[in-house]
Structure formats: C-alpha cells, structure tokens
Amino acid sequence: MSEDMNISDILTEQIDRLFSNEITAKVWAAAEDGNFATALWQEITAMGVTSALVCESAGGAGLSWVDVEPVLRLCGRHAAPVPLGETMLAAWNLANAGLEIPEVPLAISPSVWQLDVKGRVSGIDPLIAWAPQLEYVVGVARSAGKQHICLLRIADIQAIALQTYERIPAAKLNIEHVVPVQIGDAPHIGKLGLKPHLATLRSVQMAGALDRILALCVEYGNTRVQFGKPIGKFQAIQHMIAELAGHTAAAQVAGLYACRQIATGIPADAEFGAAIAKTRLGSAATRATAIAHQVFGAIGVTDEHQLHYFTRRLWQWRAEAGSEHEWAQYLGRQAFDAGSAMLWDRLARHAAA
Amino acid sequence: MSEDMNISDILTEQIDRLFSNEITAKVWAAAEDGNFATALWQEITAMGVTSALVCESAGGAGLSWVDVEPVLRLCGRHAAPVPLGETMLAAWNLANAGLEIPEVPLAISPSVWQLDVKGRVSGIDPLIAWAPQLEYVVGVARSAGKQHICLLRIADIQAIALQTYERIPAAKLNIEHVVPVQIGDAPHIGKLGLKPHLATLRSVQMAGALDRILALCVEYGNTRVQFGKPIGKFQAIQHMIAELAGHTAAAQVAGLYACRQIATGIPADAEFGAAIAKTRLGSAATRATAIAHQVFGAIGVTDEHQLHYFTRRLWQWRAEAGSEHEWAQYLGRQAFDAGSAMLWDRLARHAAA
C-alpha cells in the first residue's frame, strides 16, 4: 500500500512536471486547430501512465482509481490536449475484459451499444471527444442482458465531425453492424456502461480546471491594479474568489469521491458516485465560470489570457457523459423510488457496507 | 384628471401621516395578539378612504386603481394592521355589482364559490386574512358559467383559525349552503374571481414592505459600527443593499403595473398583471428577506427591532392569493398555449391594444 502510494506520487509529480513544461497556450491553440499533440503524447506513453490502471499481470501499474485521481485532475488543471484519461479508462476496461490494449490513444463511449447475434455492433454516439483523430473507440455493447466490452475501429464507423465548446475534435458516431476488433465479457460493468466512468473522469478534470481557475483569479487579484490598488483588496472581489474557492474545494472532494466509489468494484457504487460528482461539478462549473470572468473583466475572454481555455472546457465537460441536470434527475428518481425512509441511509452510505 | 390626481395625492399624504403617527411596534404586537386596531380603523374610515375606489354615484371618491396604489403601498410600508386594502377592494366590487356597502371592515376571498339553484353559496377558502375578526366576507360565486359578487356573513360559516407568518388573525372558511346577505351580477369579473385583485393588493403591499426594509437597511448601515466603521462602508454590505434596492424598485414597478392592468377593465389584463406582479414580487421578497437579515445580523430577528414585522409579512403575502410559483406556472402555461410566435407580442403587450 505505501509502495503503491509512492508510485502514484511519483507519477503525479512526473506528469505535473511534463505538463507544466510542455503545455502552453500555443499547444492548446494547435490542438483546437486540429493538430494532435503527438510529441506530448509520446512523452506520456513513455512514462507508462496510460496503463496505470491496468493490473500488473496485464502489464500495467495496477494502480487504483484513487491512486490515479491526481493524474486525471492534472489533465484538467493543465487542460492537457490529449486523451490521456480516456485512454487510461479504455485500457483498464479492455484489460478487465481480458482483451489486448492497442498502444495508441483511445476514445471511449458513454453509450451502450447493441450486439446482434452475428456479433456485430450497432448504436449511436451523440458525441465522442477525440474520435476524429483516433483509430479506436472502446465501449460497451449489450446482448441478451449481458454486457460486453468492445474495441471498434473508427474507420469502420460513420463519424460526423462536431463543434464543441472546447473545440477539441469530436464526432458523432453512427455505428451500423460493425464487427469489433476485439470483444470480451464485462461482468464488472453495470447497465449504464462506461458512462459512470467517463462522468467521473470529466468530474475530476473539471475539479482540476477549477483549481487552475482559482489560482489564476488569486494571481490576477493580486496583480491587476484598479482605482489605485490591487483588485484583490476590494471586498467584492475577495468574496467572489472565496465563493469560487468553496466550489473548487467541493469539486475536488466530489471528484475523488466518485473515484472511490468506482474503486469499490460495485457498479451501483460507481453510478452513485458519478451521479454525485457530475451533479455537484456541474453547479460548481456554472458558478465558477461566471465568477472568474467577472473577476477578470474583458481581458479574460480574450486569447491573450489563458482563462477561457479552462472556462470553455468546464462548459464542455459539464455537458458530456450526462449533464448535471440529467444526473441530478437520476439521483432524485432513485431517491423517490427508494422512499423517504431510506434517504438519510443512502446519503450516509454507511449502512450499505 | 388633474383634480383626481390631487385627491389621490392628498389622500396618500393623509394616510401616510396617520400611519406614521399611529402605527408603532406596540400596535403591531397588539394586532398579532388578536386585538383589532379599532381606533386606527375609525380614523381611517373617517377619511373616507375605504370607499376611494367606489364610483361617485355610489358615494365613493371614484378613484382608479392607479390613484389608490400609493395608499395600498403605504399599507405595506407601515405594515398597517388593518384590512384597509381588503375593504377597499370589497367595497369596489360590491359597488360595481350594484350592491350596498356595509360600513365595517370587510374580508375578501380569492376563491370562486359555487352558487346552487336555491341561491345558496358553498365552497372552501383555505385562508382568509382577518376573517376571525370581521362580520362579512366578499367573494365571487359561479352558477351556470355566470359570476356573481356575494356578501356573506362570517357568522354563517364554519371558520377555523389558522397560524400564519404574519400572525394576523386568519381562518379557513368552510362555506356550506350559505344564503348571501347580498348578491349581484359581476360581468366585470373573470374566471379567476377576485384572486387577481387580491394578488395585486398583496403585491403592492409587498412593494411597500420592501421599501421600508430598504430604508431600514440604509439607516442601519449608516449607524451600526463594526470594526471601527459604519457597516455601510463595507463593500459587501453596500452591494447587498444595492441588490435589495434593485428588487425594491422592480417591486414598485410590478405592483403599479398590476394596478394599471386592472384599471383597463379587461379581466384578461387584470389576470396578466397580477401574474406578472405576484411572480416578480415573490422572488423579490425571498431575496430581500435574506439580504435584510444578513445586513442586520442577529438584532434583526429580535423583537427589539422592527425588521421582522416586515420580513414575516413578505413571507406571508408572497404565499397568499397564489404563490409566485403558481402564478409563474400560469404565465408559462399561457405562453406555451399561445405559442412561441406570440411570446414577444405578449410581452410587449402593445399589439393587444
């Protein structure tokens, strides 16, 4: 355990150093213009982090979701323009299903596809980030009530490019009778497929982006001078940034909470955790973007400043893999179905043990 | 017209002077303890204001709703512990139906009762302010699609005393086969009965209460010293009070808007105006009570300060005669039914002319 902790800490530090050195506004702009950050990706894979979640017997580092949460959060904190989190999740799911992991960046799908008797997959994915630039997508297909992990070749699928808030290449996938490159059983996956995993990833990324936004606001508050003093001396600005800090703290806790729930290995836990995190992160993101742009004034919406690379990602991520409203509705419905007498028990989530 | 204005101005001034002189925290407390403010009521009736809306041919002052709006607002600004607004509305409706006006304070009902073939009235009123202390209630009863204004004797009705936020005596009325003291046609009344009138009265009263709360907050901000200076010098307090001022201004405009819509004489206008006002006032009241108590701190919730006599009335009035949520839903449903192409037209309310 303490050895695991060390690997996790070392990995986090390495990734932080790499991202701090390599990721600049230029890199973001290039990625948004459609240029894949190949050099950055090679450095990442060289570190072995893409298979961090994969068990050691399958050649991975065997880390838990709790261990890798800091790395996923860094992906948000640096708005890393690479599908690192997606690839880690995809690799983990492939390995859990006993499949081989291609050594390339991977997309993942939050939808549940259909698997027909001839072993072909069909389904629609309204939006898959990175799909236009990648070879494969990993997702879950269902047949006769059983879930399967599938690896599909994107070239076999009709992919329609889409515009998003973050402007990272994304596509709608119309999957029609596609034979998977690989397919395997997925008893560890619940009815919602990989959606809780992706929702958790996005939540943790949002927590990272919020952390960065908070740091940017504090720095700006201390340096921008108006009316003869740094704006951070004005009580109105202080209170806005304090509110932002509250959301940022809650975001971190919520993201990690979702990771902890996936780590129990019980699909219902993973779904509950994702629902809690995505709901809380959505409201945090909405309030945080408003506060940050108010603190920064007009400068914050210009390309001369980094802020919008983070606020646009928050607008994107809160909507992906189920919006905060969708997940809140899921939580509310579940609570109603379980009945009021169970509400506190469900919240305390202690009796479940 | 300019003579009308003068009567209205004079009346407003007289009432303001009377209320300023006579209404103290002692008077509020007595009213909340169940003692009717008989002396105050006598002074009010001596001014002839209860029949201000009644046409001159019926012995009234023939003022319009727009003319009396300032008086109704004063009822809120001073939290006047008398059913003055209710009596004015009741008298106006009785006169419009060609009925006689009893020279006593009157309650009014926002429900629509049923009138049977034997001329008896039945219905339930979930809450009528002042009912336990008054002799009569005025309301609308329907039979065969026709509306009638009725004057009922409260002694003929089962009245169950209720607790409220404002603690002014109120009751639920179970009306069973009661023969009205008077009954008359009410072609000027729409399907919602007197509810739009009462909702408008409550809105205007709320605007008055907000006005007072704003004044109290400004005064307190300038006098209460903390950390060596008046709290009104702190930006956080200034901004809260500025926000309160915005709601107060909107409240005044909304209340008067509803009065102007009643003044057109078209029931659909009266309903629209009441819906706009009650919806807007509800959100203003909710935000204003939160701000005011935050500004005042603990002192504001004690009996040593007037504040709570106004905040409790806001909590009460926003819920009476249709809550802001009920009226918002009414507005939304109407807008959906009319269709999106009519939305702007309905808002601008100019094409309707």
Next chain:
Amino acid sequence: MTTPFNFQPLELPAELLTLRREVRAFLADASSEWTGRDVGHSWTGFNREFSLEVGRRGWIGMTWPKRYGGHERSGLERYVVVEEMLAVGAPVGAHWFGDRQSGPLLLRMGTEAQRERFLPLIAQGKAAFCIGLSEPDSGSDLASLRSRATRVDGGWRLNGRKVWTTNAHLCDVMIGLFRTGGPAETEKHKGLSQFLIDMRASGIDVRPIRDLTGEAHFNEVTFDDVFVPDDMLVGREGEGWAQASAELAFERSQPDRYMSCFPLLPPAMDKLQELRLDDRLAERRLGESIAEMVVMREMSLSILGQLEAGRSPGQEAALVKDLGNTYEQRMPELVRELIDAPARINPDDRLSDLLGFLTQTVPTFSLRGGTREILRGIIAKGLGLR
C-alpha cells in the same frame, strides 16, 4: 411618501402599433437569412447592408431634426423600433453606436459643422461609429486613462492605445476620449477631451483581439501621432469625462441591457413543446422569465419617459442595468437546463448555435457599460450609504 427612486409609468400610445407592425414585417423578412450566431451578436453584429436598409426606412436618427437627416419622430417611436430589432436579434451594430450614443452626443455637444457633416451619414446607415474609452490599464477605472492628445498647429496629435473597441476594424469614425490636461496620477477626472477621429487617418493601427468565441470583433486601436484637426474636438476641452459619463448613464437603461438573450426563448419554447418537456419546471421558469422581462421593460420605458421630460434618472438607469444584466446572464443556463442541451454546438440549428454563442458571451454582459461592482457602488452611494 418618499422612495429613493422614481419610476412613474409610461404607456406607449396605441397609434405606435402601426410602426411596430411595419418594423415587424420588415424583420420577419430579413431575419430568415440570419444564423443563430448572427442573432446572438445583434447589436454587436456588423452588417452594413442591413443598416443601409434600416436607414432608408428612416429608422436611424429617428428623433433628430430633419435638417440633420433625422426624422423628428418621438423617442417612443424610436424605442418601438429598437425593441423590435432586439427582440429578433437583428444585426444593428453598424448603426447602433452612432444612433444610440454618438449622434445624440453630437446633437448635445457638437458644433453645427460636426452635426451637418456626421448626423446625415449616421442616419443613412453610411457612417459607422465606434467608441474609444477603455485602455489596457483602465478597465473599470476609466478616469485613469493615459492616451494623450497634444496641441499642435491646427489641431491635436493623438498617442496611446484603446482596447475593447467593438468593430473598430469596420468603423468609419471613432469618438475617443483622450487626456488633454495633466497626468492621470494628479488629475484623474480632469483634463480629458472627446474627439471625432477618422478611422482612416494615418497613424491608426487596428489590431483584432480574438476572443473566446473564436471571433475578433473587439479590437485594440493604437494611435501613433495621429493628427486630428481642431474642429474635431467634441464639446469642451477638458470636459470629456463628464460628457462620456453622461453618455454611459443614458445607455444603461436601454433594452440592449436586458434583451440580449431574449431571442433564445421562442425557439426554446418550440423545442420544449416538440419534446413534450413543457412541464411544471419549464412553465415556471418561463413564467418567471416573462415576469422579470415585463417589469424590466416597464422600468426601461419609465426611464425613457423621464429622459424625454428632460430629467436625468441616473440611479434608476444603474438599477435597471444591474437587474438587466443579471437577468440576461441567467438565461442561457435556464434554457440549457430546460431543453437538456447536448454537449455540442450545432451551427445548422439556430437554437443550438445561439445558445452556444451566448453561453460564451454572457459573462461579459455584466462588464460592458459599467461592471456590476461599479454599478452597485453607484447605487449604494445614491441610496445615501456613507
């Protein structure tokens, strides 16, 4: 009864309905070509052709004297035209600043020659104006600006930088505020003057500022020894601060301060009815939005009436802008929740395109024309908080 503000109502006369219908018919036609993004831009969208057509119809400079190309119509008539344009998000940016701000400024403060030269061009939609106020180091703190006009033979030499000037790259004339007196440190509010600046003058460099929507309708304008002749000074030398502040106060209560997001509502209603999501949630949130909008419009109309009567309702205008911006800023979120908007922006779908654009631009709505913090400070002071 004393209240700290005055909002006596203004009823629009029934006869203005004819004008309203005329404008509406014109816009019903014109709007078919606009994308969601165009509609989102509205008064920041620059469409010279459209402005020329609006000018031909006599809907620019409506209240100005005929001798300056105006139409001597009432402020109420102008209001009807403006709100009809904003209700559909018409691309009025090419004439907006001239019609709303610079034209009235020249009428109040300009020389006869300035009026004769510029007002007819504005009214025809031919001269597009922009405003040069903010500088890199003076956002909310306008009085701290440093760009300087130095007296030279026959005029002035301008040096410095202006930022956030909307559509400067497309405009013909800027009204710019420059320091003509002592330095900002010692004479903050004093010694500023307004100039009419030909945007084609040599020494002017306009650099686009790309913003988060991927567009560049903001600009940075650099002045390098730009010559402005004497007769292009507006009003009095050294009085620029007061003149510009008066302009800001005027614009604060206008419909563009609460209607920027209104065009979202009708397509959102359609979508909701199509998806059968016109439920309790949608009804209530739509109803609240309607109530707030109606009340704000009444407030704005009241201020119009007061301005027409020659009063200066500065407090009231600040209140309306603060309320209006808060209202506008909430609307994209409101619509997003109600329709369960997906994670993409679809340029082929007007609602999606508009929602995507406004989500990214509403944060600036409480910055332009005085930030929320500035406004609330003004309001608090006006209430007598010492």
Next chain:
Amino acid sequence: MTTPFNFQPLELPAELLTLRREVRAFLADASSEWTGRDVGHSWTGFNREFSLEVGRRGWIGMTWPKRYGGHERSGLERYVVVEEMLAVGAPVGAHWFGDRQSGPLLLRMGTEAQRERFLPLIAQGKAAFCIGLSEPDSGSDLASLRSRATRVDGGWRLNGRKVWTTNAHLCDVMIGLFRTGGPAETEKHKGLSQFLIDMRASGIDVRPIRDLTGEAHFNEVTFDDVFVPDDMLVGREGEGWAQASAELAFERSQPDRYMSCFPLLPPAMDKLQELRLDDRLAERRLGESIAEMVVMREMSLSILGQLEAGRSPGQEAALVKDLGNTYEQRMPELVRELIDAPARINPDDRLSDLLGFLTQTVPTFSLRGGTREILRGIIAKGLGLR
C-alpha cells in the same frame, strides 16, 4: 500538485454500523413525540430529560478519558452519533455546547480540578453549558467586546452584558469571555480571558430576547458585580481570544453547519409522492440537494480526520461552513416551491410546522458561528489575496 486546501478522504469503518443502528433505533422511538418545531430547533432545542437519557447511553463526552466520565471512544464514533441525532432533528441543545465546545475546551485548557468537577456532569447530561461571547456593540467584531473582569481578592468581579446566548435561562454554567487587560480601543485582541461562570451566582440577570418565531431562546445576560473565584479562570489570563477563536474554528465544519434543514427532506418527499408531484422539477432539485449534502459530508469527515490527526484545518472548516450555510438556507425555499406550500403554518402537520419554523430561522444560519462576510474574508486571506 499544489492546491490551497487539503481534503483527503476519511472512510468510516464498517464496524461503526452497529453503533449507528443502535442510535437510530433509540431515535426512532424518541422522535415520535417531537413536533415539527422541536425538530426544527434540534441543537438549539433544550430537553434535559432527553439529554440525561443520551448521557445514560454513553453518547455525551464520548471521546473523553474515562476518569472524567468520558467513554474513550473515537472521534468517528462521536461523529456517527452526532449526525444521526441531527438527521432527525433531535433536541440535543441541553448537552450540545458542553459536548461540542466547553468540554473539549476544558480538556485542552482547563485545570485538573475544573475537568474533574465539570466533565462528568456534562457527560451525564446534568450540566448544561452556554457560551457568552457577543455583546450588544460587538456582533461580528468580537474582539471589540467590553464586558470586564476586575481582579478582586480571591477572584474576579464581572460586569457587562452578553447577548444571543442560546438557552442561557436554562443553563447551569456559562463559559464567558471578558476583558481583563486594557480597553477595547487600544488592545482589541489582547487582554481577554475566559471564565467558568455559575449561572446561579448572584448579580446575574437573564432577560429573554423574543425573536421573530415568537420564542425566546436567545437571552441577554447582565453581569452586575458577579464574583467568580480564581480557580474558575479557564486557560491563561489574557489568552481568551486565541482560546475562543480555536473553539470557533473547531465547530465550523461540524454537521450542524449543513444539516439543520435536512429533516425537511423526508416528509417533503412523502408529500410530493402523495401529490404525484415527484416530477422533473422535484427529481432534479432533490438530486442536487443529495449531491451537495454528500459532498459536504465528505468534506466534514475529512476535517474530522485531520483534527483527529492533530492538524488545524482552519481554512477548510471556514469553507465548509460557508458552503453549508448557503446550502441550509436554500432548503426551506426549495421545499416550499416543490410542495407548493400554502400560506399557513399548521402545527398539527410536522412538515408544515417545520417548514414554517425554518423559513423564519434560516436567515440566522449564516450569522451564528461567524457571518458569511467574516468567513469569506478568512478564506480570501488564506488564499493569499493581499
């Protein structure tokens, strides 16, 4: 990776479930007698019988050494008891302040004699404590307080006034903060000391302060030459400010800072299902409330873990209180909208009674234990805003 705060998670061990079930069974029984208003009061509700019973079960002073009447159980066990009590709004006020605040203070700072005398009484539910901090002229500005303790032979004489002391009229002992050094004007934070004060001592006058709910559980306590013996000084003379501040920081992250309105939710859910109003609006707002609550509880647990480990997460606790109060304050409005609550308060209906009480009391939730303004100032400072 640097973040300005630390919230590593704390998992409650599975074996605590037994304790949780025990408490829950006890409360299921006891709660049948409580009115909506009782539930609304919760930790401000004084019920000596209930506290004696809780004491008998060993649920007060749980973490204290056995030699002081404690039970040497873990902070986690105490947390389970506390949150179960708050989840049903149990009337814990008679032992709350002693258990949460005064007992721990005596353990940290008290003399051996003080511990031996008071802690066992608190743990049995026999000694009810109250806190004397605020004064009429010092609300948020605690350091400005003026009540004074003057050295006399064998002890001190107290003079002055304390306000907002919850349940002072029912309590046995007050821990009061008095000025023992120079005047407030020159020595704000210096020269304050804490005393254990017998509420039956002569010279103490307790006057109820009636509040907006019609009750009087706040009090004004006047001290007229009240004698306090030397051995009732708590901690060090002149260090009272630091001692009291540490107490405040401890209490800020506890469940009472976000759970005060929780008991509204279950009956509201029943009502909604009964009325078939468990629609999209209700599902979403309930779901949001659940998500926020779960996250706040995780934050609170994390702080508990840090306190147990001997750290002082002051920033984190301030953040949780600010979030928690905002959350609590919204809940009555939320429930009111969802169930379409009528304009009356029905004491015979638990939900109506509770909603009526909380609507009137939530405004004070962001005042008690440090106002929102004070907390946000602390947070901003902690973030490095200079």
